[in-house]
Amino acid sequence: MGYFFNHPGPLEKLADDLKSGVGCHLAPYEDDPCDLFCRFLGMELSLRAHTMINDRGANFEDFEYELDARTPACDADFRVQQVMSMVSIAYAMYRRLKTTGLLVFDTQIVLARYVEHEGDESLVDEVDGRQVKFPQHYLDVISRAPAKSLGLWEFNLRDVPHARVVEMSELGGNAPQLAAAKEVSQMPEMTCSDCGSADVMPDMTIVDHGHINMKHDLGIELHANPEAWIFKEAQKGVLKATICGQCGKVELSVDNARELWQIYKRNRDSSK
Numbered sequence: 001m002g003y004f005f006n007h008p009g010p011l012e013k014l015a016d017d018l019k020s021g022v023g024c025h026l027a028p029y030e031d032d033p034c035d036l037f038c039r040f041l042g043m044e045l046s047l048r049a050h051t052m053i054n055d056r057g058a059n060f061e062d063f064e065y066e067l068d069a070r071t072p073a074c075d076a077d078f079r080v081q082q083v084m085s086m087v088s089i090a091y092a093m094y095r096r097l098k099t100t101g102l103l104v105f106d107t108q109i110v111l112a113r114y115v116e117h118e119g120d121e122s123l124v125d126e127v128d129g130r131q132v133k134f135p136q137h138y139l140d141v142i143s144r145a146p147a148k149s150l151g152l153w154e155f156n157l158r159d160v161p162h163a164r165v166v167e168m169s170e171l172g173g174n175a176p177q178l179a180a181a182k183e184v185s186q187m188p189e190m191t192c193s194d195c196g197s198a199d200v201m202p203d204m205t206i207v208d209h210g211h212i213n214m215k216h217d218l219g220i221e222l223h224a225n226p227e228a229w230i231f232k233e234a235q236k237g238v239l240k241a242t243i244c245g246q247c248g249k250v251e252l253s254v255d256n257a258r259e260l261w262q263i264y265k266r267n268r269d270s271s272k
Contacts (some may be wrong), residue, residue: 001070001082001111003090004050004063011036011049014065021096022089034233041085042078043069051233052262058110063101069144070255072217073205073240083111083145084138090114091132094123103141107258108262111141192244200246206239206252209213220254222263235263 005015015026015036026047029037036047046068046174052060068085071078086103093099094114100123103112113126123132128140206218216239224233237254244250254260 001086001105002103003067003086004060005099006064007099015047017097022092042075043071043082045069058104062159073203076203087138087141105145111144129197136261191250192247194249195247197244197246201243201245204241204243206241222260224263226267
């Protein structure tokens with residue numbers, strides 16, 4: 001999940017402003033000053049100057065920076081609050097840094113597009129044209145997110161149907177969102193595409209052992225700037241496995257496929 005926005009200063013100054021305004025302490029990842037990283041609210045946050053191009057109505061090229069959030073398999077229990085956390089970060093950035101921007105899932109689904117309303121300095125979400133007010137805005141954005149990918153599927157089955165009905169009735173009700181919540185709670189059980197078994201283990205971590213037996217997540221790496229001598233701007237897609245407990249079929253996936261495709265396509269096109 002990424003938040004795309006602008007800031008008048010360089011990356012280092014932006015990181016300092018985020019530390020004082022939001023509370024996240026971003027530092028160079030593996031000594032790369034162009035790729036900043038920290039753990040925040042159970043998520044892995046990365047900050048960088050992005051290289052995305054406009055796609056499917058998402059105006060990436062209007063923004064310079066991306067704050068990316070991901071939850072690895074070992075922290076899958078945090079995924080149910082990932083949307084609310086990123087919405088909260090975007091709101092805090094507006095209040096403290098006066099930044100607005102674009103919140104997207106997997107670079108494909110626009111969750112919110114924030115702008116400042118002229119005259120009263122309120123924050124407006126252009127996706128629905130409404131002023132950002134909590135807790136209603138949390139519900140609006142969650143209804144646009146892919147429930148299964150964010151761990152909301154399992155969460156909804158246990159808790160959300162009752163909790164959301166009460167909460168939305170207190171807010172005055174909202175039929176489209178209530179219908180979306182019911183649809184999520186009725187999603188079919190995941191099954192194996194080969195044998196049809198429901199004994200499926202999703203989002204399993206694939207471990208590789210490197211130097212001195214250090215563990216690393218197995219992944220796919222592309223370079224946004226492959227011709228550079230030093231700063232090649234590596235982008236990694238961590239491989240996850242979905243395993244059938246009956247027939248043993250293994251399916252591999254990455255959670256940032258669209259971002260990898262953008263890099264691959266740009267490199268391919270530039271080589272022609």
